[in-house]
Amino acid sequence: MKARVHITLKSGVLDPQGKAIAQALGNLGFGDVHGVRQGKYIELELADTDREAAAERVESMCQKLLANTVIENYRIDLDD
Amino acid sequence: MKARVHITLKSGVLDPQGKAIAQALGNLGFGDVHGVRQGKYIELELADTDREAAAERVESMCQKLLANTVIENYRIDLDD
Numbered sequence: 798m799k800a801r802v803h804i805t806l807k808s809g810v811l812d813p814q815g816k817a818i819a820q821a822l823g824n825l826g827f828g829d830v831h832g833v834r835q836g837k838y839i840e841l842e843l844a845d846t847d848r849e850a851a852a853e854r855v856e857s858m859c860q861k862l863l864a865n866t867v868i869e870n871y872r873i874d875l876d877d
Numbered sequence: 878m879k880a881r882v883h884i885t886l887k888s889g890v891l892d893p894q895g896k897a898i899a900q901a902l903g904n905l906g907f908g909d910v911h912g913v914r915q916g917k918y919i920e921l922e923l924a925d926t927d928r929e930a931a932a933e934r935v936e937s938m939c940q941k942l943l944a945n946t947v948i949e950n951y952r953i954d955l956d957d
Contacts, residue, residue: 829924
């Protein structure tokens with residue numbers, strides 16, 4: 798089973814990488830970009846075949862390692 | 878209009894970040910994770926209202942700045 802995890806900064810948390818991208822895009826002539834936020838995208842290949850068990854395990858991985866829940870949100874999508 | 882860009886390493890390209898995550902997950906007791914690939918996820922807020930024009934501009938941004946097309950693939954999703 799494949800899990801796709803999106804990790805994004807919570808709104809209100811400063812995103813210097815996003816700001817740098819926005820500025821670089823402006824310099825390249827893409828001035829109409831109002832906001833850029835950069836996050837992480839992680840693909841996990843799991844041995845689990847049970848969907849519920851897999852969801853629970855990936856949730857636990859996010860809490861313990863993948864995301865810093867003080868400043869980041871995460872979203873988990875599971876593919877069969 | 879909002880654009881969501883996923884940037885992932887092409888298959889075959891070494892992903893040391895992914896390997897480090899897989900190892901850390903193993904140390905935390907998540908031994909059943911077979912493979913981890915880490916990519917980037919970028920959200921862009923665009924002034925464009927025309928979907929086709931926006932898609933073209935974001936495609937151009939990916940080619941010029943956001944992705945290294947030698948080693949990375951990108952996928953663009955547009956929300957209204």
